[in-house]
Amino acid sequence: MxxxxxxxxxxxxxxxxxxxxxxxxxxxxxxxxxxxxxxxxxxxxxxxxxxxxxxxxxxxxxxxxxxxxxxxxxxxxxxxxxxxxxxxxxxxxxxxxxxxxxxxxxxxxxxxISGVEEAQFIYYGVRNAVAFGEKPDLLFDIGGGSVEFVIADRERVYHLESRKIGVARMLERFITTDPVSTSELHLLEQFFAAELYSSVERAAALGVRRAIASSGTSENIARMIRSLAGQSAEVSLNNSSFTRKEFQKLYREVMSLNSEERKKLTGLDEKRVDLIVPGLILVNQIFHLFKLDEVVISDSALREGMVIDFLQDTPPLDAPQKLPRSNIRKQSVVELAYRCNWDKEHSGHIGALCMQLFDQLQSLHGFGELERELLYYSAILHNIGTLISISAHHKHSQYIILNGELRGFTPEQILMIANVARYHRKSPPSEKHEPYRQLKLKHRKVVDFLAGILRIANGLDRGHRRNITAVKASIADKHIELVLKGHEQPDIEIWAARRMKPWLESVTGRTIDFTYQEEV
CATH class of the missing domain: 3.30.420.40 (ATPase, nucleotide binding domain)
Known part of the structure; x- marks a missing residue:
């Protein structure tokens, strides 16, 4: 391209x-x-x-x-x-x-297109929206006529299959009662078991424990599960997940309902009132036969895969093969930043300073690569709210991140990024703020430290001149000294960073001072 x-x-x-x-x-x-x-x-x-x-x-x-x-x-x-x-x-x-x-x-x-081609395009689309794990995942896409199955990890496709067990086909062929009778339900379960045999065998050999689901049927199920738990059904579902226990609760409740009762369910598309029945039976069998722990939702599938194939000369996936690693998260963050007319040089510089501070303070926070990555993306996106307003851009940045449909992140990770970005200026993290209050305690601790780092890094580029090139931390029991290297005397940067340091001081329990060391 x-x-x-x-x-x-x-x-x-x-x-x-x-x-x-x-x-x-x-x-x-x-x-x-x-x-x-x-x-x-x-x-x-x-x-x-x-x-x-x-x-x-x-x-x-x-x-x-x-x-x-x-x-x-x-x-x-x-x-x-x-x-x-x-x-x-x-x-x-x-x-x-x-x-x-x-x-x-x-x-x-x-x-x-053939069923195998359909599975191939679906894989391309899902791979652009959800991060596959190091261990193989099962991908399934429930259509009206067929269901596609892919087994893949981050770099390799192991299995592609298309089976004629779509929900419209199953509804027409097997279901005549409403609610579905026990005999028809058992017959459909047996049919699914026979059709899924080869994929189940392959998944068992590869140790698959998680699935990624695309299609309207899966999204409807996820929305109904959210509604049953008292959560909003009108949110982006990409990269959200539901467990077998959560699914079973929905399954037991819905399977006893007739079509008129199902119409009243929140999250269910009116035109899927009947189609959802074979869909639920199929997902129940997938959980059971593949011995899955959870199902992750992808809002990208065939259409998005068609675009990717159209734009680049993608290789056929008929056999297992190595594939180039795709950084979905980074690509998604950059796309959102561009849409908001970001200051690329400033945000990139803040991101670099954050990485230096994160690494230098490793002994104090003990976080790993995931938290480091979330901090970097928070830095890249911290200023995008200026698209709406300068004066309250930190709040607007938070809102845009929460609603920007970032791909490859769990909802919890997006919430953490949004909170860290929100607290890069003005007031520090507070339980008075709803998005912060939504975080689990362990995630609040991450946000607290990362926001402290971002606040100081933001101060160190107060004039957007990228003067500070390096930071070296010296850590004592009650004190942190940050030695700054730069092109010229950083009076404005140190002045701004001092104003932003109190929050990280409170988090670390140490005072923070800045000294300047001119570059040679």
Whole structure:
């Protein structure tokens, strides 16, 4: 990618048509501009007949016309609108008729992809949103017609598979009662067990204990779990997770309800009221058969993977192979910073000073690489609130970080970054402030120390002239001396840092003084 461009990716799924519009930039990375979804249910009735009905075709073509118009209005060249069709269209005997209608009325050339290709694109999308662990994770994407399974770690893909067990297919094939009868439930469980056998065997051999789930079904489940726990269902779910225990509580409550009762559930899409039943049974079996501890949610999947594949010459994933490591977190932070017109030089300099102070004070805080990383990202983003207001930019920085949809971080980590950035100036951490009060005690201790470091680092570049080049700490029982090296006498920087030092003094229980050592 050598220049800025906008791309629209359209996923023609069994239940819904989705489009995501992104702007790709060599510096900013891939930034989402807009997204839209329509529950077309083009696969309704076609699972058994293998024929798309005319009403679904009409609705699908009309929706794609709207998508193309929206993409055009958002500045996407027509040649950069890509459209892929999955399970229902892939299997329909009259798919060529539908594809021809789409081309004649919209100009779009729809590409029908195989199940393995679908799994490959889903992997690319999820990998751009959630950090895989050092040990292999299971990735599953529940569609209407098929479910894709990938087993991968940070650098390697071990398994790709697509099974015809999507929720629309299972609803049409197995469920005739409402609520679902015990006999139909058991039959569906047995069918899932047989279909998942090869993936389960591979996962067991690789020691998989965690799963990453994408798709509307999984997001609906996560929202219902949040609602059941009394938490807001209207938050970004990316990188959030739920445990087997939390899922079981929802499962027991929902499976006894009929469709009218399910409609009243918070977090459940109205058009998934019936589809959620086979979805819950499948996720329950996935937890059981794969012996999982938790499921992490990814809000990126096929569409985002289509964009990544379109932008770069990605290798096929048919066999295990080494892949270049992707720093999702850093890329996401930089994207957000660019969107907020950040002061790149100043923020980068503050980040460098923070790293020096963190390392020099290691014996006092005892934190590791994760906390060091969170401090650096807090420094990079500490000033982005100036996009809204100079006077209260620390509060605006916190708000933007909390709502900026950072990828690769858990909700707790985003909350920590936001709090550290918020306290780089003005008042120090306080339980009077709701976002700080939301933190667990162990996370507050991290925020307290990291905010203290960031406050001093921010003072040491008070004039944004990047005068201080190095910091060396000398630590005694009741005192810390910070020896500063710089280009010229740092009177303004020391004056500002002295004003910001009281919080770190209170956290460490030591007084802090500054001395200057001119660079040779």
């Amino acid at each position: 050598t220049e800025q461009k906008r791309i629209a990716a359209i996923d023609l799924g069994t239940n819904s048509f989705h489009m995501v519009i992104v702007e790709a930039d060599p510096d900013k990375g891939i930034v989402e501009v807009d997204r839209v979804k329509e529950m077309i249910c083009i696969g309704r009735g076609s699972i058994s007949t293998k024929m798309l009905n005319e009403k679904a075709i009409e609705d699908g073509v009309a929706t794609l016309k709207h998508f193309v118009l929206l993409a055009s209005q958002q500045g996407v060249p027509f040649c950069d609108i890509i459209a892929f069709a999955t399970s229902a269209i892939r299997e329909a005997r009259n798919r060529d008729h539908f594809i021809r209608r789409v081309f004649e009325e919209t100009g779009l050339k729809v590409r029908v």
